[in-house]
Amino acid sequence: MIRQSRLSGLPESNPTRAEGLLSDMHLDLPLLTGLILLCGFGLLVLYSASGQDVAQIERQLVRMALGFTSMVILAQAPPASLRRWSPWLFGASILLLLAVLVAGKMGKGAQRWLDLGFFRFQPSELTKLAVPMVVAWFLAEKALPPQWKRLLIAGLMILIPVLLIAKQPDLGTSLLVASAGIFVLFLAGLSWRFIGGMILVAIPSAWALWEWGMRDYQRNRVLTFLNPESDPLGTGYHIIQSKIAIGSGGLYGKGWLNGTQSHLEFLPERTTDFIFAVIAEEHGFFGILVLLSLYLFIIMRGLFIAAQAQDTYGRLLGGALILVFFVYLFVNTGMVSGILPVVGVPLPLVSYWGTSIVTIMAGFGILMSIHTHRKLLPT
């Protein structure tokens, strides 16, 4: 209890100067430590995966700096303000998504970017924060667990941006946005009966869609999506090479900068989607265990912060954000190790994947804000 209160920067402890600075800046030391370690490890891996491309490392460093800056900025904003901004942010992100859609139509082709001249902005990234915020805001207004009517409205708040992003098309991001919203619902106490009911409806309707709703080529697409190795020259090639990279890493790995699958370019997308395979190849099973421990530490700390939050909005938002972070991790590693279909989701904070780093770090800024703006309550 003493440790916790010290780290949360509460005044009754006897903080050192550094800790005092951290608490002044509304930062959470364990989370910050975890994030810095993860980013540092990510840079080392990227250095190897990129073929020791210093320019790429510099660009990643710039993104990380942007990410940490947005984290610090958001950590200063009290949760109450965040809560007030939530509907406006959501509205703005929907408008931006529509703008991307229109721009894409005019530009003849799929588009995810909005070119602001000096800066290319991806509205779907903003949605990753806006959707859980607005749902948390909406649900926190009334007592929990939510009623059916409110659930339906919250569902629409999730569905609209998800469909807009899926239309770009960006399956990975729409999946992440959807899960962010659904996690808020789940944490708000969505009844188990409802969850079970949804599953019961989903399975037969999926079957019906398969049986009657699809043509053969569509079924084939689904099959390759579910089992990429049936298409060894297409998406299957990625998975096959990725599994070879992971498997050949063994217990201890081939050593940093010594991964043959990555350095001889057998592994595609080795700095982005498949960077996890590079880690597994070069650092082996033990390296992976270390990496997963780091992630688990961050996730568990995040869940703890959410559970410690003093209001429903903070709890729901914080919990949802950290669960989405886990979804990033699991969808990416599951894909790379061949137990999940191929969906373009980065390994959080490690993949060379620009805007996602900023969004994720912003999410951690919100978590820190929730944790450090608590008021002392009598217990």
Added chain:
Amino acid sequence: MPQITLKNYLRESRLFRHRALTAAVVILILVVILILRLQQLQITDHSHFTTLSRENRVKVVPLPPTRGLIYDRTGVLLAENLPAHSLEIIPEQVQDLEQTLTDLAEIITVEESDLKRFERLRKQRRRFDSIPLRIRLDEDEVARFAVNRHRFPGVDIQAKLLREYPIADQTGHVLGYVGRISEKELQEIDPSNYSGTSYIGKNGIEKTYEDQLHGMVGVQHVEVNALGRVIRVLESQPPVPGEDIYLTIDAGLQNVAMNAFGEENGAAVAIDPQNGNVLTLVSKPGFNPNLFVEGISPTDYQALQESGDKPLFNRALRGQYPPGSTVKPFLGLAGLETGTIYYNQKKFCPGFFQLPNHSHKYRDWKKWGHGSVNLEDAIVQSCDVFYYDLAYQLGIDKMQSFMSRFGFGEPTGVDLVGELPGLMPSREWKKEKRRAPWYPGETLITGIGQGYFLTTPLQLASATATLSMHGQKHKPRMVQARKRPDEPIQILPPEPTDALPIQSDHNWDDVIHAMSQVIEGPRGTAKLIRTESYRIAGKTGTAQVFTVKQEEEYDEDKIDKKMRDHALFIAFAPVEHPRIAVAVLVENGGHGGSVAAPIAKQIMDHYLLGSSQ
């Protein structure tokens, strides 16, 4: 109200903690699943994926061995490997092959035939194999390509060794040539040993000694990236070069023999009777085997094929000619050894011979006859009537069995591919092949080396050698020594001697004496070549062309020349201690004594006396 809010707060907080805990448990379960999956990949199946990873990056590149060299008996180089530059393309690495070929044609000469060969090879080989577009680039072309190389990814110049025959025209029929491995040959060779080899012996020594000349392939394990580019060499096992081969052939003698023919076509074979070494083997006209190494151009090939002189036809080995009168010493010996006649037994030659109760006259070449002749006279003057009578008395069966001992009618077994057996006719042969009985008249013309009787020049030379050695028969051979890499020259022991059964040595001496009189006697048919330097024993022959069953069609304007008789001459020397046995055939040359014998003389002079020039 605050009471209710607080209650709400506690309830909601409890609800949240419950849900968060559920989430934490689910997260842990999923992480455990992930770890189990990684454990399966990285620990359980580690060796499997290590193998796959190694197969990905390590490629085995064959290192072709250097082909063995071929020398003559004196160490003159007959077949060597010279560096040549070829332009090769790896189709897999070329974006637009059509465009690349068009662009390349602007820098170097690319002919229609080059493109055709390239297309053919491209279909046969794998996409990542290097396929030659042009061979033997000249230095200008090499330089021009080097400057433009950046424009052509997947195209490169390869320096490699090409087979070269320095004295091509005189050795083509002996050496044969190498050429690109054909589909059919691919079935018969060890694919791993030939994995880096483009050429294989197609004919002659190159084919017969393919196994020795080729050597053993080496391997190089290289690390490649996903594009197939070699990053570094991991390990290397060098190839074992092929053996060098020292022929029994004498290049100088080959040259002399070839030139001795002048404008004539034909064949000459010389054998060392002491051991069966083939000293020269000439078939004229010769051809240039260098044309075949990189695949002969259709025009060149057509020219060779359509030439009425048939330069590709190895007359010494595959030309089957009636031996004519050159069989007379052998048949005379048969008469003596079987006791059918004795040496001084005289017969009267009226210019023709008649079978009992037959009116048909078998004519002598000398219309008015030789008068009373014994065996020596019959050999020296080549009396046909004497031999009609001898053949009649011997009968085909005895003749066939005796002549077969000298190797007539069967391949000599020389170490050259493609040898034909000639034909020593017999009753059985005729019954089987012609479905007809043997007629006595056929015995008579067999007795003067005509009719069905066919021999190759090589057979004649071999039989002459055997005769000169009193029945000590050696299988002719082309190779006398070899040199394995890093080993001294190894002399190959001569073929074992096969001694023919002998009734009386006198008989052999008598026949040899008669043969010496062919040159030395005042009425000898080859007295033209008599020399004081050494003694020659020989026999002339004339083979009538109209009995020749050859498949070729003669050009009309050449028909006169082509209808003339083939001139033959067999000889050995010195008589006392034979060192060389020769058989010469001049196609449509006319008389053996005047046309073929001088050629044999030049060969023997060169061999026994050194340069005859």
